[in-house]
Amino acid sequence: MVRVKLENVCKKFGNVVAADNVCLDIFEGEFFTILGPSGCGKTTTLRIIAGLERVDSGKVLFDDVDVTNIPPYLRNTGMVFQNYALWPHMTVFDNVAFGLKIRKVSRDEIRRRVKEVLELVKLSGLENRYPHQLSGGQQQRVALARALVIEPKVLLLDEPLSNLDAKLRVEMRSELKSLQRKLKITTIYVTHDQDEALTLSDRVAIMNNGRILQVSTPIDIYNKPRDLFVASFIGKCTILTGVVQNRSDGYLEVKCDDMTLWGVPAYEDLNITVGSRVACILRPENFKLEVSASDNVFDGYVKHVSFYGSRNEVKVAVRSSELIISFDSSVNIDVNKPIKIAIPRDKVIILPYHAT
Amino acid sequence: MPAPLVDENSLIFCFSTNYFVVRMDGLWRKHIDLFLLISHVIPLIFFAFLFIFPLSLLLSSSFLYYGKPSLYWFSSIFSDTYFVNFNPRTGYLFDVYGDTMYIWGLDYGIILNTLIVALTTMILSTVMGLISAFILARYDFPGKNLFRVLLYTPMLATPFVNAYVLGKLFHPTSGLINYIFYDLLHILPYRIDLNGLVGISIAQSLSYFPIVYLNFQASLLNIDPSLEEQAENLGAKGFSLFRRVTFPLALPGLTAGMIITFIFSMEDLSAPIGFIGYSGNPLAKKVMSYYIFQSFSEAMRGVITPETSALSVILLSISIIGFILIKRYVSLKTYASLSRGGRWNPRVRRISGFKLLIVYVFLVVLVLVGSMPQVGTVILASTDWVLGGVTPKSFSLEYFYRLLHPSVSRAISNSVIYSSIAVLIAVLIGASSAYCVARFKGFLASILDILSTIPIAIPGIVLAVGYFMFFTSFFRWTLLDPLIDPAPLLILAYSFRRLPFAARSIFAGLQQVHVSLEEAAMNLGANRFQTLFRIVLPLILMNIFGGAILTFVYCMSESSTSVTLGALRWDRGPITFYINQVVYGSIVVGAASVGAALCVLLMTIQILAIIISNYVLKQRFAIYGF
Ligand SMILES: Nc1ncnc2c1ncn2[C@@H]1O[C@H](COP(=O)(O)OP(=O)(O)OP(=O)(O)O)[C@@H](O)[C@H]1O
Numbered sequence: 018m019v020r021v022k023l024e025n026v027c028k029k030f031g032n033v034v035a036a037d038n039v040c041l042d043i044f045e046g047e048f049f050t051i052l053g054p055s056g057c058g059k060t061t062t063l064r065i066i067a068g069l070e071r072v073d074s075g076k077v078l079f080d081d082v083d084v085t086n087i088p089p090y091l092r093n094t095g096m097v098f099q100n101y102a103l104w105p106h107m108t109v110f111d112n113v114a115f116g117l118k119i120r121k122v123s124r125d126e127i128r129r130r131v132k133e134v135l136e137l138v139k140l141s142g143l144e145n146r147y148p149h150q151l152s153g154g155q156q157q158r159v160a161l162a163r164a165l166v167i168e169p170k171v172l173l174l175d176e177p178l179s180n181l182d183a184k185l186r187v188e189m190r191s192e193l194k195s196l197q198r199k200l201k202i203t204t205i206y207v208t209h210d211q212d213e214a215l216t217l218s219d220r221v222a223i224m225n226n227g228r229i230l231q232v233s234t235p236i237d238i239y240n241k242p243r244d245l246f247v248a249s250f251i252g253k254c255t256i257l258t259g260v261v262q263n264r265s266d267g268y269l270e271v272k273c274d275d276m277t278l279w280g281v282p283a284y285e286d287l288n289i290t291v292g293s294r295v296a297c298i299l300r301p302e303n304f305k306l307e308v309s310a311s312d313n314v315f316d317g318y319v320k321h322v323s324f325y326g327s328r329n330e331v332k333v334a335v336r337s338s339e340l341i342i343s344f345d346s347s348v349n350i351d352v353n354k355p356i357k358i359a360i361p362r363d364k365v366i367i368l369p370y371h372a373t
Numbered sequence: 374m375p376a377p378l379v380d381e382n383s384l385i386f387c388f389s390t391n392y393f394v395v396r397m398d399g400l401w402r403k404h405i406d407l408f409l410l411i412s413h414v415i416p417l418i419f420f421a422f423l424f425i426f427p428l429s430l431l432l433s434s435s436f437l438y439y440g441k442p443s444l445y446w447f448s449s450i451f452s453d454t455y456f457v458n459f460n461p462r463t464g465y466l467f468d469v470y471g472d473t474m475y476i477w478g479l480d481y482g483i484i485l486n487t488l489i490v491a492l493t494t495m496i497l498s499t500v501m502g503l504i505s506a507f508i509l510a511r512y513d514f515p516g517k518n519l520f521r522v523l524l525y526t527p528m529l530a531t532p533f534v535n536a537y538v539l540g541k542l543f544h545p546t547s548g549l550i551n552y553i554f555y556d557l558l559h560i561l562p563y564r565i566d567l568n569g570l571v572g573i574s575i576a577q578s579l580s581y582f583p584i585v586y587l588n589f590q591a592s593l594l595n596i597d598p599s600l601e602e603q604a605e606n607l608g609a610k611g612f613s614l615f616r617r618v619t620f621p622l623a624l625p626g627l628t629a630g631m632i633i634t635f636i637f638s639m640e641d642l643s644a645p646i647g648f649i650g651y652s653g654n655p656l657a658k659k660v661m662s663y664y665i666f667q668s669f670s671e672a673m674r675g676v677i678t679p680e681t682s683a684l685s686v687i688l689l690s691i692s693i694i695g696f697i698l699i700k701r702y703v704s705l706k707t708y709a710s711l712s713r714g715g716r717w718n719p720r721v722r723r724i725s726g727f728k729l730l731i732v733y734v735f736l737v738v739l740v741l742v743g744s745m746p747q748v749g750t751v752i753l754a755s756t757d758w759v760l761g762g763v764t765p766k767s768f769s770l771e772y773f774y775r776l777l778h779p780s781v782s783r784a785i786s787n788s789v790i791y792s793s794i795a796v797l798i799a800v801l802i803g804a805s806s807a808y809c810v811a812r813f814k815g816f817l818a819s820i821l822d823i824l825s826t827i828p829i830a831i832p833g834i835v836l837a838v839g840y841f842m843f844f845t846s847f848f849r850w851t852l853l854d855p856l857i858d859p860a861p862l863l864i865l866a867y868s869f870r871r872l873p874f875a876a877r878s879i880f881a882g883l884q885q886v887h888v889s890l891e892e893a894a895m896n897l898g899a900n901r902f903q904t905l906f907r908i909v910l911p912l913i914l915m916n917i918f919g920g921a922i923l924t925f926v927y928c929m930s931e932s933s934t935s936v937t938l939g940a941l942r943w944d945r946g947p948i949t950f951y952i953n954q955v956v957y958g959s960i961v962v963g964a965a966s967v968g969a970a971l972c973v974l975l976m977t978i979q980i981l982a983i984i985i986s987n988y989v990l991k992q993r994f995a996i997y998g999f
């Protein structure tokens with residue numbers, strides 16, 4: 018188990034900046050996720066940690082030892098590749114035993130440890146199958162077992178669930194989590210699926226265009242985004258932009274075009290003052306129908322209702338804006354009728370707005 | 374606990390596992406990886422000594438006149454009517470004397486002759502190859518697979534004997550063709566004497582049209598049918614569909630095949646020597662390859678004249694231009710994706726009636742004419758045909774028995790030994806280059822990509838001249854001095870000339886192995902060498918074997934360096950040198966039949982190789998599939 022640190026890591030491919038001054042500090046035994054849209058540099062970051070990609074500048078540290086120039090085969094990381102990269106000419110047993118054979122572990126020990134790890138990932142009995150004789154989920158577990166059996170210092174997972182169907186993905190997700198809890202191994206997980214990131218991780222890093230935008234717990238990522246991209250990338254929200262008019266008791270009054278609302282700055286150190294251009298983040302589930310004194314209140318009419326099983330998603334037109342609101346589906350909402358909705362001041366998150 | 378690695382001593386540890394870091398004032402920080410180094414440097418050294426240095430020496434000697442840089446040799450060549458002559462005075466083209474029509478070609482001087490022959494060969498091969506490839510790729514009819522197999526026949530190697538057989542068939546008085554069409558059937562108004570430059574071109578077209586055929590067919594099979602369907606959907610049909618969509622898509626393959634044919638024709642020694650051996654025809658001597666060959670033979674114990682160097686440089690330049698043109702279309706990189714031919718369901722149409730008849734007539738004539746040299750070789754080897762009759766009189770195994778004669782069997786064992794060692798070298802160098810091209814993709818890798826495909830375009834005769842000059846001057850009295858023993862140099866020459874076959878097979882294999890399979894191994898602790906031996910090699914084993922077989926076959930039938938360097942010591946001559954001697958020198962009556970028997974041996978090896986590749990290794994037997 019090891020603490021992994023990236024200090025000012027940069028990596029370019031031609032003109033594409035895949036890692037732009039990336040700084041990360043991943044604690045021992047932590048389940049850490051890098052989340053971001055496709056092509057943002059997640060895989061590159063992971064490969065830099067594994068040593069498969071060399072950095073242009075910056076450092077990679079394992080427990081404060083600089084490993085930047087150490088080749089991959091000396092880093093002792095266990096990586097699960099997005100396509101699993103199982104060797105087609107080897108059986109499940111040989112695939113899993115490979116890392117141990119390279120380390121010249123004795124034959125009996127190899128047999129014992131492969132057996133153990135295959136039990137752990139629930140694959141006992143499939144030792145003599147070849148990869149092409151396995152289902153996608155089984156292949157994924159072989160890849161995991163192959164990485165785990167060498168007792169790596171860090172487990173690196175590159176979208177390991179993205180090739181599985183929706184149901185299996187959810188199943189494997191919880192198996193993965195309980196496995197990690199059991200082994201307490203430092204795990205870095207790369208995904209572009211926010212549900213995966215939020216449910217699995219101790220902490221999440223949000224990445225875009227090669228830059229790390231925010232590193233926080235899943236709850237903070239969702240409720241207290243530091244950045245407009247983070248806010249819009251995670252979950253649904255309505256974003257209203259405007260200028261700060263007033264400040265009282267830590268609340269800010271923002272004038273957005275033809276309406277005014279109150280909210281709280283996400284972080285005090287964001288330096289939002291009267292006159293700043295800001296964006297107000299409104300999460301759909303924070304709206305209510307009952308109005309209390311300090312709430313922001315909107316009069317609008319219902320444009321559209323979509324049914325999502327337990328919840329309804331409602332689009333409400335308020336003057337020139339449109340709000341996305343989510344209600345329990347037991348609440349009856351009629352389309353094209355006027356509606357009065359409210360959102361508490363505490364739930365309106367205010368971020369600096371930089372026009373792009 | 375498994376191997377623990379990273380600690381304060383890790384850099385020292387890294388040294389011992391072939392990996393180290395070079396730091397220079399923070400300005401230049403690069404890792405040097407021993408594997409990376411070896412896999413680039415070894416092929417580069419190989420190419421430096423077997424390609425760059427010898428040909429540079431050749432080049433510089435052609436630009437020197439008594440020690441001073443000069444264009445003297447070139448200007449003297451171009452102003453000599455022996456080399457360039459726009460007003461031919463000698464030669465016969467459809468000239469009739471008595472009852473015989475002489476078709477030899479006109480003598481425009483050996484440089485223009487060579488170009489005219491190469492152009493004619495290219496055009497004839499293209500017509501034959503284009504039509505046959507199109508028919509077989511797009512139409513379905515009974516017996517199609519039989520024709521497919523039969524069209525392999527013209528590709529079987531019959532060095533020197535092929536033209537000898539053609540000379541014999543077209544002999545004005547004792548040739549079988551004239552006997553049938555003039556004496557028996559009275560179809561021809563004259564006896565035809567097909568010889569000289571025209572003969573050379575015909576002989577070459579018959580052996581090279583399959584190159585065009587294979588390349589064009591491969592590109593046709595690679596056209597995504599949906600592209601054609603899309604075009605049909607938009608209203609293109611029949612010939613217009615072919616002209617506007619299919620043809621342009623298959624053009625790169627066709628062009629590559631055509632250029633290769635042109636280059637091969639220019640460097641070919643087999644047809645001129647075959648015709649000269651049969652009839653001593655003076656026009657058959659008037660091509661560049663033969664001229665260089667002859668001056669090489671004369672210079673064997675002395676020095677190569679600057680004039681010969683200059684002529685070699687001219688031949689080389691034309692070939693290199695051709696190669697550059699091919700490179701624009703096809704490289705080692707794209708080859709691999711091309712070779713996955715037949716992935717799509719090719720669009721085939723059934724034909725019947727009149728169309729079918731035309732197709733049959735065309736294919737039957739093509740197969741009959743195309744396999745004349747091969748069939749003739751077999752007849753020559755197994756009957757008394759060589760003794761002069763129009764048709765063979767009796768069957769005889771005598772010439773096959775003569776293969777056991779010590780001088781012949783020595784040639785055979787020489788060839789086998791040279792080829793086997795050459796295969797090992799070619800596979801090693803080819804694999805390193807292919808690996809660099811497939812995986813490292815740097816500047817050096819792109820140079821290796823060029824170097825490992827270029828041998829196919831370097832005329833063997835030019836190479837022989839360059840090697841002779843280079844290794845007798847810089848490696849005098851060493852193992853590589855051909856004047857002491859040409860065997861080591863011949864082995865290296867074989868491995869260089871046939872390297873593209875090994876490199877391409879292995880490259881195609883590497884393309885199928887996803888890089889992540891190697892990365893996964895390295896991630897789990899395997900260094901590059903362990904990764905190579907445990908992951909990469911097992912996965913591309915079939916491609917390596919396929920490439921090795923192909924290389925072996927083409928080493929066995931290599932002629933240009935064999936008949937030049939191989940002639941430097943009689944006991945070191947390989948099979949093709951022996952064939953050349955008996956066909957060209959014709960010391961003993963009937964000796965050409967021993968040459969034919971050797972050709973039968975070569976053809977048998979080739980057929981076995983095709984069968985093993987296709988059915989055991991399940992690899993496509995890429996002949997000159999560029
Ligand atoms: N070997 C390479 N050569 C050139 N460009 C590369 C290379 N690898 C990655 N890139 C580029 O770097 C950027 C980041 O790539 P990376 O694979 O890290 O993205 P990612 O976040 O993992 O995306 P995805 O979710 O699609 O896997 C992309 O724009 C990609 O095109």
Ligand SMILES: [Mg+2]
Binds near residue numbers: 099175
């Ligand atoms: Mg990725």
